[in-house]
Amino acid sequence: MPRSDQSQTAILGALSIMPMSGYALRERIRDTLGHFWSESFGQIYPTLAELERQGMVRRSLGDSRSTTFEITDVGINRLRELLAEPAQASRPRNGLLLRLFFGAQLGAGRCRQLVLESREQAEGRLAGLATARADLMGDPGLAPDAPYILLTISAGEHSARAAIDWADDALAALDELEAEAVSNIPSGGDTE
Amino acid sequence: MPRSDQSQTAILGALSIMPMSGYALRERIRDTLGHFWSESFGQIYPTLAELERQGMVRRSLGDSRSTTFEITDVGINRLRELLAEPAQASRPRNGLLLRLFFGAQLGAGRCRQLVLESREQAEGRLAGLATARADLMGDPGLAPDAPYILLTISAGEHSARAAIDWADDALAALDELEAEAVSNIPSGGDTE
DNA sequence: CACTGCATGTAATTTGTTACATGATTCA
DNA sequence: TGAATCATGTAACAAATTACATGCAGTG
Numbered sequence: 001m002p003r004s005d006q007s008q009t010a011i012l013g014a015l016s017i018m019p020m021s022g023y024a025l026r027e028r029i030r031d032t033l034g035h036f037w038s039e040s041f042g043q044i045y046p047t048l049a050e051l052e053r054q055g056m057v058r059r060s061l062g063d064s065r066s067t068t069f070e071i072t073d074v075g076i077n078r079l080r081e082l083l084a085e086p087a088q089a090s091r092p093r094n095g096l097l098l099r100l101f102f103g104a105q106l107g108a109g110r111c112r113q114l115v116l117e118s119r120e121q122a123e124g125r126l127a128g129l130a131t132a133r134a135d136l137m138g139d140p141g142l143a144p145d146a147p148y149i150l151l152t153i154s155a156g157e158h159s160a161r162a163a164i165d166w167a168d169d170a171l172a173a174l175d176e177l178e179a180e181a182v183s184n185i186p187s188g189g190d191t192e
Numbered sequence: 193m194p195r196s197d198q199s200q201t202a203i204l205g206a207l208s209i210m211p212m213s214g215y216a217l218r219e220r221i222r223d224t225l226g227h228f229w230s231e232s233f234g235q236i237y238p239t240l241a242e243l244e245r246q247g248m249v250r251r252s253l254g255d256s257r258s259t260t261f262e263i264t265d266v267g268i269n270r271l272r273e274l275l276a277e278p279a280q281a282s283r284p285r286n287g288l289l290l291r292l293f294f295g296a297q298l299g300a301g302r303c304r305q306l307v308l309e310s311r312e313q314a315e316g317r318l319a320g321l322a323t324a325r326a327d328l329m330g331d332p333g334l335a336p337d338a339p340y341i342l343l344t345i346s347a348g349e350h351s352a353r354a355a356i357d358w359a360d361d362a363l364a365a366l367d368e369l370e371a372e373a374v375s376n377i378p379s380g381g382d383t384e
Numbered sequence: 385c386a387c388t389g390c391a392t393g394t395a396a397t398t399t400g401t402t403a404c405a406t407g408a409t410t411c412a
Numbered sequence: 413t414g415a416a417t418c419a420t421g422t423a424a425c426a427a428a429t430t431a432c433a434t435g436c437a438g439t440g
Contacts, residue, residue: 006287006290006427013293013294016294023391024390036290037290040429041393041429042393042430043429046394065391065436066390079294079297083297083302084302093198093230098201099275101340101341102340103343104337104340106276110276111343147369151365154361155362158354170346173342214419215418215420231400232401235401241421257408258408258420283428
């Protein structure tokens with residue numbers, strides 16, 4: 001199946017943990033899968049409709065004000081099938097590294113700024129993951145999934161720490177570059 | 193400018209280092225920006241045409257068999273402008289972590305396999321970056337860009353090493369999960 | 385009663401990939 | 413001369429985002 005099915009996997013997966021509405025799905029996906037996955041509104045509703053058509057999910061009655069979707073047995077099987085398929089790598093697109101690659105055009109100072117910002121973002125991610133970890137520990141409802149969810153949190157932490165370490169290296173290197181540039185102007189005159 | 197312009201940046205940037213053909217652009221981008229950027233054929237030619245229309249690049253004469261594009265002064269200015277714009281983060285989509293998150297559905301053994309594969313891929317990336325580093329040092333033509341390019345290589349290395357470290361942690365955790373699962377079957381009977 | 389948040393959905397647009405069509409040049 | 417590689421481009425398709433339209437329910 002060359003189809004993407006990626007959104008289906010995320011949605012069926014979320015519903016396998018608990019039934020919820022389309023709106024709640026978006027929130028859940030943003031809050032708990034956010035650091036490695038994203039799904040937009042315009043994607044969620046059509047996919048839900050498609051999944052319902054195929055009998056993978058059904059609207060559960062009871063709650064009148066919102067439509068709660070729950071996964072069916074067929075859906076669970078489909079989810080397992082989807083999860084077993086090889087993960088297709090998304091093409092990389094790192095705007096920061098693109099800018100640094102052509103840093104000679106941008107200038108060392110501007111690059112420094114970019115790296116500093118990305119370092120701060122990584123610190124933020126790290127803090128967010130710490131709370132996610134605490135939340136996970138405090139919620140006994142997630143018991144069977146917790147060890148697996150922990151793996152994804154740990155992945156985020158490793159990656160954020162690596163980003164911070166790299167940023168520190170990069171900042172040092174950029175400082176050196178700037179110092180060299182200055183030492184090439186013996187009179188100390190301010191060009192630019 | 194909400195437009196993507198991302199492809200324009202990559203193409204102008206590559207041409208700022210040296211003039212080349214559309215075909216060569218794709219190869220260059222794949223080989224040197226590959227670990228953090230991707231650009232497809234169907235993107236490169238239309239973008240080149242657009243850039244030419246805007247006077248950012250021009251076809252340089254001389255070589256008859258292929259169209260060599262070179263960046264113009266207008267193009268250089270545009271490139272600096274583009275590089276100065278904030279890098280728009282691409283929505284994250286990590287198929288491996290998505291699968292692990294719902295690992296309870298997939299089973300510890302299958303998860304282990306996935307992590308192992310991703311560890312191998314990270315090792316491969318690390319090896320590729322080592323050669324890229326060596327190539328860079330051996331090419332004096334890249335002198336002004338080398339320190340910046342090194343930053344991107346270093347970023348890739350940090351990230352790959354983090355992926356490997358995490359994989360080792362994750363494998364240990366998964367082994368424990370499997371061991372627990374076995375110890376929960378005192379009689380040694382095979383459920384499922 | 386107006387505002388905010390929950391909720392559902394559609395349409396337009398952007399973005400990017402893949403596959404295809406085509407042809408020149410090089411080398412065995 | 414036939415295969416591989418370099419080269420340029422287009423068309424069809426796929427995926428996803430954004431903005432828009434709409435309405436209800438609770439609350440100050």
